[in-house]
Amino acid sequence: MSAEHGRIxxxxxxxxxxxxxxxxxxxxxxxxxxYYRNGAADDPHGKSGIAHFLEHxxxxxxxxxxxxxxxxxxxxxxxxxxxxxxxxxxAYYQRVxxxxxxxxxxxESDRMTGLVLKKPxxxxxxxxxxxxxxxxxxxxxxxxxxESLQAALFxxxxxxxxxxxxxxxxxxxxxxxxxxxxxxxxxxxNAILLVAGDVTEDEVRALxxxxxxxxxRRSAAPVRNRPKxxxxxxxxxxLLRDERVEQPAAYRAYLTPSHGTTQNGDAHALEVLxxxxxxxxxxxxxxxxxxxRPVAVNVSSWYRNDAVDDGYFGIYAIPGEGVTLEALxxxxxxxxxxxxxxxxxxxxxxxxxxxxVADLIYAQDNQAQLARIYGAALAxxxxxxxxxxxxxxxxxxxxxxxxxxxxRYLKRKVAVIGHLEKAA
Amino acid sequence: MSAEHGRIxxxxxxxxxxxxxxxxxxxxxxxxxxYYRNGAADDPHGKSGIAHFLEHxxxxxxxxxxxxxxxxxxxxxxxxxxxxxxxxxxAYYQRVxxxxxxxxxxxESDRMTGLVLKKPxxxxxxxxxxxxxxxxxxxxxxxxxxESLQAALFxxxxxxxxxxxxxxxxxxxxxxxxxxxxxxxxxxxNAILLVAGDVTEDEVRALxxxxxxxxxRRSAAPVRNRPKxxxxxxxxxxLLRDERVEQPAAYRAYLTPSHGTTQNGDAHALEVLxxxxxxxxxxxxxxxxxxxRPVAVNVSSWYRNDAVDDGYFGIYAIPGEGVTLEALxxxxxxxxxxxxxxxxxxxxxxxxxxxxVADLIYAQDNQAQLARIYGAALAxxxxxxxxxxxxxxxxxxxxxxxxxxxxRYLKRKVAVIGHLEKAA
Numbered sequence: 001m002s003a004e005h006g007r008i009x010x011x012x013x014x015x016x017x018x019x020x021x022x023x024x025x026x027x028x029x030x031x032x033x034x035y036y037r038n039g040a041a042d043d044p045h046g047k048s049g050i051a052h053f054l055e056h057x058x059x060x061x062x063x064x065x066x067x068x069x070x071x072x073x074x075x076x077x078x079x080x081x082x083x084x085x086x087x088x089x090x091a092y093y094q095r096v097x098x099x100x101x102x103x104x105x106x107x108e109s110d111r112m113t114g115l116v117l118k119k120p121x122x123x124x125x126x127x128x129x130x131x132x133x134x135x136x137x138x139x140x141x142x143x144x145x146x147e148s149l150q151a152a153l154f155x156x157x158x159x160x161x162x163x164x165x166x167x168x169x170x171x172x173x174x175x176x177x178x179x180x181x182x183x184x185x186x187x188x189x190n191a192i193l194l195v196a197g198d199v200t201e202d203e204v205r206a207l208x209x210x211x212x213x214x215x216x217r218r219s220a221a222p223v224r225n226r227p228k229x230x231x232x233x234x235x236x237x238x239l240l241r242d243e244r245v246e247q248p249a250a251y252r253a254y255l256t257p258s259h260g261t262t263q264n265g266d267a268h269a270l271e272v273l274x275x276x277x278x279x280x281x282x283x284x285x286x287x288x289x290x291x292x293r294p295v296a297v298n299v300s301s302w303y304r305n306d307a308v309d310d311g312y313f314g315i316y317a318i319p320g321e322g323v324t325l326e327a328l329x330x331x332x333x334x335x336x337x338x339x340x341x342x343x344x345x346x347x348x349x350x351x352x353x354x355x356x357v358a359d360l361i362y363a364q365d366n367q368a369q370l371a372r373i374y375g376a377a378l379a380x381x382x383x384x385x386x387x388x389x390x391x392x393x394x395x396x397x398x399x400x401x402x403x404x405x406x407x408r409y410l411k412r413k414v415a416v417i418g419h420l421e422k423a424a
Numbered sequence: 425m426s427a428e429h430g431r432i433x434x435x436x437x438x439x440x441x442x443x444x445x446x447x448x449x450x451x452x453x454x455x456x457x458x459y460y461r462n463g464a465a466d467d468p469h470g471k472s473g474i475a476h477f478l479e480h481x482x483x484x485x486x487x488x489x490x491x492x493x494x495x496x497x498x499x500x501x502x503x504x505x506x507x508x509x510x511x512x513x514x515a516y517y518q519r520v521x522x523x524x525x526x527x528x529x530x531x532e533s534d535r536m537t538g539l540v541l542k543k544p545x546x547x548x549x550x551x552x553x554x555x556x557x558x559x560x561x562x563x564x565x566x567x568x569x570x571e572s573l574q575a576a577l578f579x580x581x582x583x584x585x586x587x588x589x590x591x592x593x594x595x596x597x598x599x600x601x602x603x604x605x606x607x608x609x610x611x612x613x614n615a616i617l618l619v620a621g622d623v624t625e626d627e628v629r630a631l632x633x634x635x636x637x638x639x640x641r642r643s644a645a646p647v648r649n650r651p652k653x654x655x656x657x658x659x660x661x662x663l664l665r666d667e668r669v670e671q672p673a674a675y676r677a678y679l680t681p682s683h684g685t686t687q688n689g690d691a692h693a694l695e696v697l698x699x700x701x702x703x704x705x706x707x708x709x710x711x712x713x714x715x716x717r718p719v720a721v722n723v724s725s726w727y728r729n730d731a732v733d734d735g736y737f738g739i740y741a742i743p744g745e746g747v748t749l750e751a752l753x754x755x756x757x758x759x760x761x762x763x764x765x766x767x768x769x770x771x772x773x774x775x776x777x778x779x780x781v782a783d784l785i786y787a788q789d790n791q792a793q794l795a796r797i798y799g800a801a802l803a804x805x806x807x808x809x810x811x812x813x814x815x816x817x818x819x820x821x822x823x824x825x826x827x828x829x830x831x832r833y834l835k836r837k838v839a840v841i842g843h844l845e846k847a848a
Contacts, residue, residue, distance in 0.1 A: 048651075148656075152660060166580065166652075227470035227593065234662045235664070237661035238659070240658040
């Protein structure tokens, strides 16, 4: 990372808690995050949504700090807070003036063990989540096709199950489920504390020992026990026609390694590929399908790489006036065939790498984003060194690497294609 | 059931073993079956194939009857034996002269508790199964598209996982996995003994108490704890092109209730519907698409109804010369739309019901088939009465029932479509 930031500190408390300190002295503020190494993909089969449910329930208070007090203190201190659940982790976050770091650590460590769940509150929160799901999914065909695509891509691995959970399973989650899940995963051995900001490693160590360090070691960190996705054998298409669709769209997704499962630098090559194909307004697909010819109104690509298990490479395109989704698919296929054979222009590769590395440098301007980069890496099995070596690995990607990953992973015959159409 | 057969006996031993006696005095033979109420859908997530693996391992011998002895005795007595694993149950079967029933019961009850598994035998059997999977699936595009279709239809429920298991999970199964599974499921409380043939209920009871009755009750029968499939939101297509394909084919499958989950007689209506649409050479689709016009070479439909959880309705068609799979799909859609609106000719409904009921009567001519009908019903949560009332329920299905299930379940917008094509 750049010289503006000090050395990243990384140590472990005696109870197994990982601690990462990211010095950033530009302003007297700190970002305090805790990542738990469990997310929706660790939900017990049949209890989907429990990781996300527990994220909500973590705001229900403890004996020492009853419901609402934590958030009230953060607000009174002029701070910000948030929490989020992914497939691989659940994270809690506050940003406060540096002198309030200890307060945040005391509160967050308190709810690592002291959560109090009352049945009526659990049930009413469950209703909130069911309503959230209804609003986001039932009312939105784009969300529905996204869920269907994920389920088609990951037929066996739990990444195919939405983070929020399937409605019929959320509806059956109980207080006992939540408590069992809490006891299993909310332990120091399973957590990563990240503090970014105007603070030294020694200061964080002292405060962490005083707060989180008081929690006894529970046991070994829970093991992630997830089935692998079998190799796909067929092309799969998901078609959703709905009268509420305003904008038809073509999706596609290819099962790929992630940073967690990659070999031979394939993940870094896929990152550069994603940037080249559809990562910006200057990308190849954007130029050829949007700017030069009116085939598409918009096209983008992305690569889900920060995952414990295999991820995927995605492409999304909105067709131009009068262009069918099938025709659009054909245009995308033609571009992919060409770059698989011929690779990219050296200048384009250079520009894509510069952009990717610059994005990481810009991210350093944002404490919270920086903490999230390290948090996500560590929570998915990566290391501080993986993050720090990343620019070098990106720079090392060659045209041959790009052709190799195109040929190896972006095969139409095992793609998942999605078509979202307006119902007649 | 018909008067040729005596009353079906059904009782339970003190240890919880269900016993069903199906008298059939036409010949001095008996069919002896044991159904365990666990199948591939009860495989622990990530250990697919373990139910089927254990079925193989059950032939490895016990302390009292080392490897090979059981089969040798059956052969010496001129008997037949077999075993099979489904998604909902695993069953073991012998057919012998009536005087050898006790021997079979002694041997089968011995291996309910006495199985001896040696590591080298377990590992070599695993290789046998991996080879079986390679031969059946890797070499056969039709098997591959079938697996892909099942996985697309059941994205969350374990019916989407093949009974034999995913290759990478079979390869990891161990002796310890097999023993843990054996101890969990191979108990009297979890089993159903069926004896069909020239034997009375009292005789079976006495022999059962002398053999199986000596096994102590283990605990409550294992609970089937399976996630439900979320309601499908999109049409899904699975396309497999392979140069080894000799005959292109169009598949489709619709998620439906089964006898285990049905309400309002929908399962019986779906059975009649399957018979009407593509259950025989006189069926509607066969007449319209094969006989009257050369649209298809063959077309059939089936309904997977004997399941604990939701099943499906399937259609399979081989296109005629020069007919594309898309055109064939359109023809099938047109027929389905028409019968959804207009229903079927009364004479056709009558004929379909007669045929279904006749098939059951013919089945009574085959002891083993009869035992399998009762075994499958009981192992999937049904009762003796369900089997016996079945003809009456089939007779009660009306044209309105058929239109209702067509409208409710056979909706193209949530179908899974499969296309198997020869690669160019």
